[in-house]
Amino acid sequence: MSGVTDAGSTRLLLAGPAVARTFACALLGRLAYGVLPLCFLFTVRDATGSLALAASASALLGLATLAMPVHARLIDRLGQQRVLPVAAACWSACLVAGVVLAQGEHPPAAWLALAFLTGLSGPVLGPSMRAQWREIAPEGPQRRRAYALDAIGEESLYLVGPIVAGLVLATGPAWAGLLVAATLVWCGTLGLVGSPYRPAVGVTGAGRERSRGGPAAALGGLVAALALFGAGSAAVFVGIAALADRAGRPGLAGLVEAALAVGAVTGGLLWARHGRNRPAGAVLALLLVVLALAQGVVALAGGLLVAALVLAVGGLATSPVFVVAYAAVDERVPTARRTEMSTWVNVGVNGGSALGTALAGLVAGGGAALPFALAAGLSAGAAGVAVAWGRMSGTVHAEEAS
Numbered sequence: 001m002s003g004v005t006d007a008g009s010t011r012l013l014l015a016g017p018a019v020a021r022t023f024a025c026a027l028l029g030r031l032a033y034g035v036l037p038l039c040f041l042f043t044v045r046d047a048t049g050s051l052a053l054a055a056s057a058s059a060l061l062g063l064a065t066l067a068m069p070v071h072a073r074l075i076d077r078l079g080q081q082r083v084l085p086v087a088a089a090c091w092s093a094c095l096v097a098g099v100v101l102a103q104g105e106h107p108p109a110a111w112l113a114l115a116f117l118t119g120l121s122g123p124v125l126g127p128s129m130r131a132q133w134r135e136i137a138p139e140g141p142q143r144r145r146a147y148a149l150d151a152i153g154e155e156s157l158y159l160v161g162p163i164v165a166g167l168v169l170a171t172g173p174a175w176a177g178l179l180v181a182a183t184l185v186w187c188g189t190l191g192l193v194g195s196p197y198r199p200a201v202g203v204t205g206a207g208r209e210r211s212r213g214g215p216a217a218a219l220g221g222l223v224a225a226l227a228l229f230g231a232g233s234a235a236v237f238v239g240i241a242a243l244a245d246r247a248g249r250p251g252l253a254g255l256v257e258a259a260l261a262v263g264a265v266t267g268g269l270l271w272a273r274h275g276r277n278r279p280a281g282a283v284l285a286l287l288l289v290v291l292a293l294a295q296g297v298v299a300l301a302g303g304l305l306v307a308a309l310v311l312a313v314g315g316l317a318t319s320p321v322f323v324v325a326y327a328a329v330d331e332r333v334p335t336a337r338r339t340e341m342s343t344w345v346n347v348g349v350n351g352g353s354a355l356g357t358a359l360a361g362l363v364a365g366g367g368a369a370l371p372f373a374l375a376a377g378l379s380a381g382a383a384g385v386a387v388a389w390g391r392m393s394g395t396v397h398a399e400e401a402s
Helices: 010-014 019-048 051-078 080-101 108-121 125-136 141-171 176-193 214-246 252-274 280-301 304-332 335-366 369-401
Strands: none
Touching: 010 019, 010 141, 019 051, 019 080, 019 108, 019 125, 019 141, 019 176, 051 080, 051 108, 051 125, 051 335, 080 108, 080 125, 080 176, 125 141, 125 176, 125 335, 141 176, 141 252, 141 304, 214 252, 214 280, 214 304, 214 335, 214 369, 252 304, 280 304, 280 369, 304 335, 335 369
């Protein structure tokens, strides 16, 4: 179902029947993933008195989200209307179980098991919304504009989610945040399953198309580049915390992170208006070089003010990285597997983020500049991988065309 055919403004994109409502509901649902981490961490800490256990449970919660491609494959085969409500029900049940556990004393294994099951069952609302964008907007400028709008929304949630979690923690018990997250995720689920833009289900004729080595091979280099990008981004956040701690003003770390997020949102808006269709590998590499340069400048110059200004400028490239990646998936993957394969963008970034956090934590003791230097190196490495992937992907397409 094609909802928007005009290649005009974002306003026209949202003017299609039920488009704005569906997107708003999806953002509310995805906000749950911004609210949950802090509330879950403090729920476990308050219930057990152990920050170490709370951190371990939070790590398991994040690790289990690597099951996203499995959820997405089920959605591709069975449809959003069948899969998302079941996932939302399981996720909500896990959160309610967390509230129950928080009322008494329970062994650490119970919390670890709950964290793993919660991460495992989370509905994949982001990829599901992007699947609907593919029904709303045709390939070309409108599709890129839709992905840019989606990326802007996601970046905004990185600001709003922790604020909502902070309000919950300031006004009531931490476990109340689990109920808030469960409520939010149902908003997103109901909005998506009630949308008129329903992606095709099952393997159609288009779904049987095969690129050489399959979709996974076609996107392997892209996922590797995004993993390095995620690692570099995580190292930056560790560096910001180290800079703020060295200055004796840890509260300013949030303001620097907010500046980076503002840059990312602005970059998404600019890309939605001015982005053009160019070879994905080359564009991705250029964006990653911009990030690497910004991170390198902060490593050399230091200081919270410099970090806020430079990272805000570098952050202009963050949202476009995701837009280019999602568009590349559309170009290289059969229609019936796009939801599944697009989740590997998130898996690559999230997996790299975990690695980058660990590496930056190891080097941060040697000075606040080192995490930024590490980030610059990782982003530069990501640019190199993107170039290599772009060339290899272009060669394969040329051979297939001939």
